[in-house]
Amino acid sequence: MKQSGRSYNSYFFFIILLAGLIFVLTQIKSYSEEYTRSELIQDMEEDNIEEMYVIPNEESPTGYLEVTLKSGVDKKLYATDITKLEDLVREYGYDPVVENVKKDSWILTTLIPLIVVIIVVMFLFMMMSAQNSGGGAAAKMMNFGKSRAKMTSGDKNVTFDKVAGLREEKEELEEIVDFLKEPGRFTRVGARIPKGVLLEGPPGTGKTLLAKAVAGEAGVPFFSISGSDFVEMYVGVGASRVRDLFEEAKKNAPCIVFIDEIDAVARRRGTGMGGGHDEREQTLNQLLVEMDGFGVNEGIIVMAATNRVDILDPAIMRPGRFDRKVAVGVPDVGGREEILKVHSQNKPLADNVDLEQIARTTAGFTGADLENLLNEAAIIAAKKDKVYLSQEDIKKAFVKVGIGAEKRSRIISSKEKEITAYHEAGHAILFHVLPDVGPVYAVSIIPTGNGAAGYTMPLPERDEMFMTKGRMLQDIMVSLGGRIAEEIIFKDITTGASSDIKKATKEARRMVTRYGMSDNIGVICYDDDDDEVFIGRDLAHAKTHSEVISGEIDREVKKIIDDCYAKAKEIILQHREVLNKCAGLLLEKEKISREEFEALFDRENSSDISGVEALL
Numbered sequence: 001m002k003q004s005g006r007s008y009n010s011y012f013f014f015i016i017l018l019a020g021l022i023f024v025l026t027q028i029k030s031y032s033e034e035y036t037r038s039e040l041i042q043d044m045e046e047d048n049i050e051e052m053y054v055i056p057n058e059e060s061p062t063g064y065l066e067v068t069l070k071s072g073v074d075k076k077l078y079a080t081d082i083t084k085l086e087d088l089v090r091e092y093g094y095d096p097v098v099e100n101v102k103k104d105s106w107i108l109t110t111l112i113p114l115i116v117v118i119i120v121v122m123f124l125f126m127m128m129s130a131q132n133s134g135g136g137a138a139a140k141m142m143n144f145g146k147s148r149a150k151m152t153s154g155d156k157n158v159t160f161d162k163v164a165g166l167r168e169e170k171e172e173l174e175e176i177v178d179f180l181k182e183p184g185r186f187t188r189v190g191a192r193i194p195k196g197v198l199l200e201g202p203p204g205t206g207k208t209l210l211a212k213a214v215a216g217e218a219g220v221p222f223f224s225i226s227g228s229d230f231v232e233m234y235v236g237v238g239a240s241r242v243r244d245l246f247e248e249a250k251k252n253a254p255c256i257v258f259i260d261e262i263d264a265v266a267r268r269r270g271t272g273m274g275g276g277h278d279e280r281e282q283t284l285n286q287l288l289v290e291m292d293g294f295g296v297n298e299g300i301i302v303m304a305a306t307n308r309v310d311i312l313d314p315a316i317m318r319p320g321r322f323d324r325k326v327a328v329g330v331p332d333v334g335g336r337e338e339i340l341k342v343h344s345q346n347k348p349l350a351d352n353v354d355l356e357q358i359a360r361t362t363a364g365f366t367g368a369d370l371e372n373l374l375n376e377a378a379i380i381a382a383k384k385d386k387v388y389l390s391q392e393d394i395k396k397a398f399v400k401v402g403i404g405a406e407k408r409s410r411i412i413s414s415k416e417k418e419i420t421a422y423h424e425a426g427h428a429i430l431f432h433v434l435p436d437v438g439p440v441y442a443v444s445i446i447p448t449g450n451g452a453a454g455y456t457m458p459l460p461e462r463d464e465m466f467m468t469k470g471r472m473l474q475d476i477m478v479s480l481g482g483r484i485a486e487e488i489i490f491k492d493i494t495t496g497a498s499s500d501i502k503k504a505t506k507e508a509r510r511m512v513t514r515y516g517m518s519d520n521i522g523v524i525c526y527d528d529d530d531d532e533v534f535i536g537r538d539l540a541h542a543k544t545h546s547e548v549i550s551g552e553i554d555r556e557v558k559k560i561i562d563d564c565y566a567k568a569k570e571i572i573l574q575h576r577e578v579l580n581k582c583a584g585l586l587l588e589k590e591k592i593s594r595e596e597f598e599a600l601f602d603r604e605n606s607s608d609i610s611g612v613e614a615l616l
């Protein structure tokens with residue numbers, strides 16, 4: 001209905017436009033016959049003239065002579081002094097009709113241009129309105145500065161129930177939901193609610209889903225836009241889109257503004273080769289201005305997602321901007337099972353389907369991968385005309401989806417998993433036992449997506465001005481712990497520890513060449529590099545020491561590493577029981593918390609830590 005109304009309108013305008021054009025053209029045609037003074041005289045002499053009008057202008061001596069020839073042609077002759085022209089024709093015996101103000105002239109000079117302008121304006125207006133309801137390419141041009149944000153008003157269907165796993169993440173966001181629901185409760189006591197929340201994690205882990213669920217739980221509108229939408233090739237467009245987006249959001253507060261892939265706009269400023277980043281910087285600046293601009297408790301909460309927090313401009317993390325960071329990780333076994341449950345809700349499962357077993361075999365899968373897996377299984381079942389999904393269907397889907405997922409996260413064999421579990425347990429034990437490092441915040445064998453098979457996370461680093469020699473040695477020992485555990489358990493070693501080894505070696509070398517911490521080299525700096533890397537620097541860099549010293553440095557580095565290795569191995573051997581238990585627990589749960597990890601030591605038959613002190 002609406003559609004036909006619009007096309008009717010555009011026909012209407014088009015016809016007016018055409019009519020107007022024809023009108024103007026005919027007017028111009030009938031009056032534009034050039035006529036010169038000598039032609040006029042000639043026509044008068046040859047008696048070709050039917051009638052004549054003198055049309056003076058009201059406010060000036062100018063005017064024109066309108067002549068109709070006997071042949072029917074109209075001619076026109078303008079004059080700077082119309083009375084002189086009048087005198088001339090009278091000399092030839094003509095008696096022209098003198099009209100005061102001829103309507104034609106007014107139409108020609110005022111009305112027609114006015115009509116043309118009106119028509120053009122209307123035509124443009126029409127194109128713009130056609131665009132708003134999704135017009136063509138020409139119409140698209142009109143929409144540069146619009147925000148493109150999609151608004152879904154508080155989709156009640158997406159709530160925290162739909163977000164499986166991610167317990168801690170949901171807990172952290174609970175507070176924001178409360179604020180959006182009852183801002184008064186917070187403002188009353190002067191609480192400052194974060195303006196921005198940065199969701200960080202690999203793609204497909206449910207960041208968008210979480211943001212939607214926050215809006216859904218609170219029942220507020222949800223605006224979503226992707227960072228890449230801001231970055232157009234035309235300068236200034238991104239900034240105006242940001243402005244537009246926030247204007248819209250302010251009208252709809254309280255609400256959630258969700259910016260996906262924020263790294264597209266919020267990349268560190270002033271990096272990259274050459275120029276060409278003006279547009280992005282402008283957009284980022286505008287975003288910061290907007291975020292600074294609205295009051296703390298105005299009810300707009302900006303949530304943004306990225307998987308590259310390392311390349312973000314630090315400016316966006318300042319207080320009053322994205323001052324809350326929520327890490328959204330790849331799910332562990334338990335999380336995967338929950339996600340499978342959520343996504344199998346609308347899919348009838350056969351009795352033989354074992355979601356727990358599927359969760360076990362899909363290490364490294366994200367929520368999106370798992371959803372995809374069940375969907376593929378449903379398609380396979382439907383193709384066979386079945387009304388239930390069987391375990392068999394899911395296995396087939398796994399083969400299909402697995403190939404895609406493998407590209408991103410690698411599917412891990414159980415042997416690899418076991419090795420990783422012992423490797424991480426080795427790191428973790430040293431973190432825990434050694435006095436100056438740790439404590440361990442979490443141990444995980446979930447692949448991280450950037451190549452690591454697992455990780456052991458110490459609590460955020462203490463801010464210390466100096467590193468002590470002891471601490472550095474302990475760092476090296478922790479780094480070596482993974483490899484040592486592999487060696488102890490499997491009597492064979494893998495290539496998985498290469499980055500650990502590199503890290504340990506670097507640290508040892510710095511101790512020798514920079515900090516004067518070795519016995520034989522002494523307190524001399526053999527390393528005057530700053531860590532900046534410039535092309536050609538290494539080539540131009542002159543060695544500050546002789547080959548002899550070089551050899552000695554290498555020997556010292558090796559000595560430090562060898563010592564650390566031996567001591568670390570001894571410690572791990574002392575805690576062999578914990579090593580086994582920790583690896584076992586990791587294989588079972590994939591990720592264990594600090595409490596779970598430390599509990600392993602409590603149950604240990606108190607092999608005391610004083611042994612370690614002696615070792616160091």
Ligand code: ADP
Nearest residue numbers: 162163164203204205206207208209367368371
């Ligand atoms: P991201 O924004 O992190 O890239 P999305 O939120 O777009 O990921 O997730 C894509 C899809 O994967 C979701 O629509 C949902 O179906 C599924 N999904 C991801 N994580 C979860 C989860 N924790 N619980 C349930 N479904 C999930």
Ligand code: ZN
Nearest residue numbers: 427482497500
């Ligand atoms: Zn390691």
